[in-house]
Amino acid sequence: MVESFIDDGRRLAASNEMVNAIQMQVEEGLERTGRLLFLIGRDLRFRYVSPPAARLLGREPGEILGRKVEELGVPGPLCDEFRELMYTVLKEGRTVSGTYVHGSQLLVYDATPILKEGSEPLSVLFLVHDRTEQVMEHKALEAIGRINGLLRSSADPQELVNSTVSAVTGALDEDGFALVVNRGGQWSADHSMDLTGEEEMEVGTEALRLAGLAIDSMQPLVIRNASEDDRVTREVASRYGIGPMLVLPVKIREGTNAVLIFARFKMRPFNSYELSLANKIATSIAVAINDQLMLQELKLADEERECLLTSIAHESEKLTSILEATPISIGLFESDGKGPRLTLCNELFRQRTLSSLPGPLEGKRFEELASPEEIAVAAKMVERAFMTGRTQVRQDHVHMAKERTYPAQLMITPISENPPSFLMVGVDTSEVMDAKKQVEEYAAKVEAERARLRTIVDNLPVGIILVDHDGQVIESNDPRADAWAGKNMRSASASRALRVKRSNDGIPMTKDGMPITRAIKYGEVVKGEMFDVVRDGRHCTELVSAAPIHDGKGKRIGAIAILQDLTDQRELEMEAVEAKERAEMYLDLLTHDIQGHNAAIAGYIQLAMEKDKAGKRKDDLQKALESIALSTELIDNMRKLQLVELNDMSHNIVEISSMLDDVIASIRPLGGEEALIERISPQKCFVMASPLLREAFWNILANAIKHSEGQIRICIRQNRIYDGGKEYHKFIVEDNGPGIPDDVKPKVFMRQYRGRTRSPGRGLGLYLAKRLIDEHGGMIWVEDRVPGDPSQGAKFIVHLPAATSTAGAVDED
16 A cells, blocks of 8 residues: 555655645555655655654654754764665665664664656655564563463472563563562562662562552552652652553462562653553463462472372372372464464373374364364454464353363463464363453453543534433533433523423423433434524524443443534525525516416417408517517426426336427427438337426427528437446437537536527527436537537437346447
C-alpha cells in the first residue's frame, strides 16, 4: 500500500499541489500501516509531517512545518547524519533504507525522492516504521522462555526468586527489576540493582512496602514519576533517581502472591503495551513459582518418607517415583509444518492420554493422543494463545483419560513462533481455580474500553445518554442528561432547564414517559420520536431514540438514548413547504384559469372564422388560433413539469413499443404529409414508468418536426444493451432535418433554450423530455446523424432501465 503511495507521489506536480495530493492519499492509510511520515524539501525544511511523526519529535505538526532539523533541538551529530542522508537521496535520485535507534525505540525508515518529469528531485519522503513493540515482545518471550526453564530446577523460595530476577531483568527495557514473593506471611525478595549494605536494606524495605500495597489491592500500580507520587517514599525515589515504575501483583495460589516491580531512571512511562507484556511475564512467573512450590511440597513429602526408608538407593528410587507421580502432567509440542507433535512429556502425561499405540509417545501427533472433543478445545486455545501471545487457561476443562473422566485445569503457553511450539500443562483438581487474576485483567480491558467509549461519545454530533438499570447516568455528552433520564422532573431547576412535550399531540412528558425510562422499565425500543422542547426560554425540536441494553444472559442492565437537535432543519422544512405550497397555488391558478380563458378565446376565434365566409381574415384568425394552441401547450408543459418536480407519478410496468405507436399516431397530424415516421425492427420491451413518459418521446418527435422545413424523414430504432451490469432499452430517433450545431448540442436540453430556430415555442419540450427520462433512471443525449456533419440531421439516443434483467441482444449500433 505504501509503495503505491510513493509511485503516485512521483507522478504529482511540484510545490503545494504535489504536497496536498500526497497528503490526501497517504493520510488515509497512515494509521492502519502504523508508519510515520515526513516530507522534506530540497531546502531541508519540513513540508509535511504526520501527527504520529510529530509526536516522535515531541512537538505539534504546526511547530515543525517550515523548519529545519537543527531548529528543532536535534543534537548536532544526528543533524549531520540527516543532512548526509538527504544529500545522498537528492543527488542519486534513489530510495535509501536503514534503521535508527531513538532512545529505547527501534525505527526502520525508507527515504524516497519525489520526482517531477524532466527535473531533479523536489523533496524526500520519509516513511518510518516503529519496530519497538516487536523488539520488546521478543525480549519478553525470551524472558518467558527463561522462566519456563526454571520448571526443571528445584530451588528453595529465595533461590527461585533470585533465578527469576536474572531471567526477567531487561525484558521491559527497565533500569531496575525486583521480585517479591509472600508465602503465608514469609517474604522472599531480590532485585537487579547493584547496591551496598545500607542501600540494599533501604531499597528492599521500599520494595516490600510497595509489594504490600499492590497485594492489598491486587491492582497494578502504574507510577509515572516516583519522585512525585505519594504511594512511593519520595526521598528514596529521588536518592536513587527512580522515575516511572510498574508494580504488578499476581496471585499464585491461595496464601501465595508475587509482586513484579519494574523501574526506570529515564522519564519514559510504561505504556499499555508494556503492561500487556508484563502480564505475560507475570503469568509465566506464576506458573513457574506454583510448579516449583508444588515440587518443593513433593520434595518435603518425600523427605518425610526418607525416615521410613532403610537404604539410600531405595530412597532415591522412591523420590524418582514420587516426581514421576506428580499431579501435574506436562507435554511439549512442536510443529513440523504439518501439525503439532509431542516432543517431550512426563510419565503422568503418558498415562493420561487415550493413545493405545505401542512404543513411546514422543513424535505422535496431538490427534492421536486425545479425544476429538479435547482436540477441538485445545486447538482453539492454541490458536488464541499464539494470537494473543498469552497463556490460555481453561479452568473447567473435562479431561477423558483411559480409565476415567475428571475435572482439570488446562493451560496452553506459547513458547516460540518459529517453529511454532507450545507447552501443555494439566492439573487434576476438583475445585475451581482462583479467578481473581482474570477478573483484574478483564477490569483493565473494561477501563480501556470505557475510556475509548468516552472519547467516541464526546466527539459525536448527537447527544448520547447511557444509564444503568437504576436510571443513573453513567455516560453522557449532554449537560441535560439527568432531565432526559427522568431525574428531578418536578423540581423547579429542572423545569426551567428543560420542558418537554410530544410533538404529535403536545402532551407534556412525565418521568415515566421519557423514552429512556420506557427502555429501562419495559425493554421498549423507541425509534425516532419527535419532542418539542423549551430549554432556557428557546423553543426547539429534538429527535429522540432509546433502546435497552442487555448483558450476555439477556438481563436488562441499562439503556441508551440518542438526542438529535432538528430545530434548524424543521424551520427550513417548514419554510420550504410554505414556499412549495405558494408555488403550487400560483401554478394551479395559472394552469386552470388561463387554460379556461384560452379555451374561450379559441371558441370565439373559431366562431369568427365561421362567420368570415369570404375568408378575408382567415390568415389572421388562423395565426391567433396557433398562438392560443402554443399558449395551451406551454401551460400543459408547465403542469407536467410540476408533476415531475413534485414526483407525483405512480410507476408501473409499461410496454414502451406500444406507447411509441400511440405517440407516432398522435403526432402525425402535426407533421402532415411532409413528415414520414418509420420504425425499424420494433420489439416489445418493458420498463417501470409513469404515463408521463410518453410525453418525453412526443416532445423528441415534435422537436424534429417543428424545426424542419419541407419533407422530413424520422427513423426510430431500438435494441437492448448492458451497462455496468444493468440491462437497458436503447432508443435511437434520427431525422434528416437541419441538424444541431456542435456548439448548440450541450444547450438543447436547457430550460427555455430555443437555439437558432424560427419555430414558435418557449424551449421547454426537450427540457421536459430530459427531466422525465432522468426521473425514470434513464439517459438522453444528442449526436449527429452523420458523424462529423451536423447539417445532415440529428440523432437523439435514449436509455431506459429494463423492468427485468433477462438475457438479450447486445448493442448492435
